[in-house]
Amino acid sequence: MEPMANEHAALQDKGNTEAPAMRLRSRKVRKELNQETADALVRRLCHLLDAGDFFGRNAMLPPLEKIGKLFLATAEDQNQSEFNCAVSPKVRQQVPLLFQAMAGVMEERTGLMIQSTAEINGEGFGRGLLYSGRVILVLKSLRAGAPFPFTSAEKTIRYGVECIEEGQAFLDKYKVMTSEHGLLSLEG
Template identity: 80%
Template sequence: MEPVVNDNGVMKNTGITGASAARLRSRKVHRELNPETADALVRRLCHLLDAGDYFGRSSSLPPLEKIGKLFLATDEDQNQSEFNCAVSPKVRRQVPLLFQAMAGVMEERTGLMIQSTAEINGEGFGRGLLYSGRIILLLRSLRAGFPFPFISGEKMIRYGVEGIEEGLDVLKKYEEITSQHGLLSLEG
């Protein structure tokens, strides 16, 4: 429930002024990114891009430049997506690659097999899913391609790291539940 601002521009029971309250409501609070997870995501994404670069044309580029050239969408791709409600082929390629990279980082961290499934149709609707066995670790719906296309490396890294951390939190919660009640208590 939204806090209410009184006549003086101060939120009730908090001491926050009206201008500060408006900023709190309008902006999503970003927590600090784990630099190790961000580095692992960049490294894993570069490995996936190298696998698709058959002739090694971009093998000598630094990681962020390689991601910028082979992965990030251009302004034209973004304008095409916004103009006629159809996503470009580069954007359709971004979705599964990013979810594969996220799954790879989670595999490194947990030692479990993490699988990814990602799809996006021509109009930009779809989903990205990370799972291990029967446990869904992360499910993201794509509506009109949002948040894709990524044209900034920072936004892409933030999206990936937040997804990885969310999936690891779900896995940790699942391990706590099964440790108390046994694995069979949660099977269908």
């Protein structure tokens, strides 16, 4: 039998106890978002968008509508990014804004000064960093602009919250390790 036929037969076998396990492993389980962190990220992102809205034309919009209008990429922007591996201006705007918003949320949570750096070249290769002093908390590589451009607020918020949680987890682990061995034992 062909491999596809074997898989299909295994999934249809009701007496086989491995069939449900095979289906569960193939699905990617999404973790529940921390709503407090998501709200803080939306608020920070809206503040950054307001700073760029010089005449306040969009100041009265609700937060998610403001993000949709000023931050999210349209289908045209996405097509422009996919053509000849060129990065659209929308992607060049999204990358630093999102990393700045994530840094602001982490500053609120940790009380430390968190900085962000994001760079992306014309072909979409680059990186985004969140760091505090000499400690890099989050490092994301951008290849062909992926995961940017974001076209939905849900994906944007999920990506941001996951990065914030990753950075906070690393910072907590770093604090535990340096408390036992001293700060200089982990450097150099």
